Amino acid sequence: MKLISFKQSIVALGVVLTFGSCDTDEKLEVQGDGVVLETAFYRNETEAYSGLVAAYDKVGKFAGSMETAPLLFLNSASDDFYAGGGNSGDQPGLQVASNYTVSQFNIPPAIWANYYQGVFRCNVMIQKLPEVDMDTTKKARFMAEVKTLRAYYYFDLVRMFKNVPLIVVPLSKAEVPNVMQAKPEEIYVQMEKDLNEAINDLPVTLATTESGRFSKGAAIALLGKVYLYNNKKAEAATEFAKINGTPGSTSSYGYKLMPAYADLWNHANKFNTESIFEIAYSDKSNADWGNFELGNDEGNVAAQLMGIRDYSRTSTGLAAGLPDYINGWGFITATTDLANVLKTDPRFASTIFDAKAERAAGRITYTDSYNETGYHFIKYAAVNEDIKAANPFLNFSINTYIIRLADTYLMEAEALNGSGARAQALLDAVRARVGLPSVPVSMTAIMNERRLELAGEGHRWYDLVRTGQAAAKLAFKGFTANKNEIMPIPYSEFNNTKMVQNPGY
Template sequence: MKKILSITSLVLLVIVSGCSKFLDKKPISSVSPTNYYNNEAEVNAAVAGVYSIAAMEFMWGGRIPIRHNASTDESFYSVTNQPIGPWWFTYDASDVTVTEMWTYLYSGIERANVVLANIGKAKMDDTKKAVLIGELKFLRAFYYFTLVQYWGDVPLKTTPSSSVNNVDLARTPMKDVYTFIEKEMKEAEAAVDVVTAIGNTERISRSTVQGILARVYLQWAGEPLKATAKYEDARQYALKVVQSNVHELNPSYSQIYINECQDIDEWKECIWETGNWGNNSDANRIGGRIGNENGVKCSSSNDQVVGYAYGFNSTTYKLFNLYKAGDLRRDWAISTYTLNATGVKANIAANNIYARNCAKWRREFELLRPLNKNYTPTNFPILRYADVLLMLAEAENEVNGPANAYQYINMVRRRGYGKPAGTPDVTADLTGLDQTSFRKAVQDERAMELCFEGLRKQDLIRWGLYLTAMRDQALEIKARATATYQYAATAAERVSERHLLYPIPSNEMSLNKLMVQNPGW
């Protein structure tokens, strides 16, 4: 996060309590809010610490898209020597990956709470201060949104921890947490800068807030709350992004991801990205795992040629075959080759579908040298304009039917076929669908456009399709895959209703006496 974190994201780490629990007991430094937050530089450093959570390898810089969302109808976790974890559905409340996610989300919330409680005393321009408050409120709300998606009811904490003994906090009903998220994001919308004033993809802009709020409303409208009136809110907020007239689709689908590998800000399409940077050997250590764990499989041993990649995420037969002839996205999103130790390509056999990895972020496009075996400078797109268009198409269809929704989905499809997004195209365009068939078309389009971007699991859950999709995937793998990949069917068969939510981490259950575990755990 070179434009934000290089200020020094480490500063906040010595102000806020450690992150072994979101109501942790022991500060790791004598620095405290009473002798900090005096000026703009100190406030900016503290805000950078709140941003830094999103870019971590444990969050959107790695594990959220790569591990927490590995097992859906579009992908499976293609590693057999890591048999325990969410990707295998062989986890429990003590699982390290689940615990890390919970811990870091609440760490980000606590950091935001501390800065919001102390920013008022800083001697700095009031306009700049108001913008930072908006960014902090949005980030705190976004972290809460992620918590309710994965855990349901969660403790809602909006003030800094004041006592080492006050660690008991009951879960707040999901609906109330959503209400808080809505309020905070609307306040942020009025406060943050427009993207044209910011000029990069890493800072929260008004478009970021509006696009993510549309995502919040769609999740709220679906399972489990089924607040269907929120479809209209989703429509309105996605429409705000479109009607701002500052965003557009990159004419080249592949260039989106090449830009992210090469640290090129392209905010017209990529509205919000993680700010990963460097080879993780510098002082800031803000490299991530994008392209390393989920890139084209590569056994490189030369840090000057091409970076090593594990290929942990592989395609399903279903995703591969959703793409129709002429759709250029398939052979960019899904690998057609692997790379050996010297960077030489070896093509994958045409009928070997399950051997194909996620290929959106390819280490061969990284410019930084030397390359790190396990870390990349590659940004991850938390929100793209294509996602906003598809959310708008979905919400418009739910509210008014498909008549006015075609324009949005067809823009995305045209780009996928290499055509100008604003020009009708007989090959790419959808027509003649009723509301039900258009809904299915949007669901399929989101898979083709947004695959491997950490959205599919929650999409399937809110549509009420996750359990069915995983059962179908198990049957499909059994019927179509060779013996080499039958383990993926075994994993999919383990999915049950309890997997719609994660368990509350066991250390939280032991320390927080008011905490209640999720059903089935």
């Protein structure tokens, strides 16, 4: 994870296999400190802190990589976006998600690998922390954070792949051949256990230097999501109510909707009152193509990929004050359907840039992306002012939300079965923030609101799948019912294990 000062003591763990096999002489490359053996590490608070940072690090892959970034992959698979890019072979992992030709042979294997490397690092910390010589209160917090992180990684794994191994201790190389998948319900039991054990040892508020770490509120929100996806609606509603408080007011955890929707997408408003869990990215790493895969990917790479290809303002566009967007690579173009449902909504201007209309008016020029619609996603759009590093393409300091308050408002309304006065108040608060009138609360109204409010933030594909709408909504992309509700496990993961492929692949 990319974390202001928290990131500075990063440990790059030498993971040999995706599952994180760890012999007793596993080497840890510690920046600035040379090489130490894993058995001799985790002796004190400094080393435990480095291990904690390493456990967080894989969270940053959400928007900090290319075709392996879940944000880009999930948006490509949804009905709201096409993969885009330069052509049908550009970032092929995104293209196969977008047109549902995804298979075990072409899904980006690092999506799976990154999550399991995160799990492995959490497992090592959970095993080692009890023996570390450090303050007991801080040790309890570290343990709570890695348990929350392990639940976070498993939550994405089980939602995306469903049938995944449950690994809660570091594996030796000799144990890897016996790896098998667990039942999804077993994964949910473990996530609920980890989160319930962790919550009480997490802080309610974070110091400025701790921004990006899990707080108590973030862990409660994650637990609420886990309960909701596990169809434990009553439990989910209880957890969400704790952090949501009175709709429209500041909750006891300090969360409150931002006054203006556009404020959410002002890059300066990091860790704002609506942010529950947020990934911080940096423009200080100076990552380049030669070192990108060596732990230097600290910037928001997705911002570059989603920029409009060869974007340039004409003199008319300059006079009109159009945004000074970077020249991007044209990925994640919005579908016409999303643009049409948003066009009369106040959130359109913060979500989609109507490049087609601006070009027709002579205010901009740009090069069409593959599957170009003229509509481009701009919540995380970079402008030239954002360019700080020598190589800007990999180093944008643009944060990304994982959970924010409007999301938990709508999830609580859903957990309340889309009925009742509180569900109505939660829905009304989200709409009132953008100046929209009340509509009768229902499950349909809630899901419609989620699409408009959260467009492009990585939730839509999951929402369609869990509500049974995916087959109908994604038919135009080639979605196959009873198959594409889950993704194929990368072929490379079947080497030397007892795992089996998901049905249909």
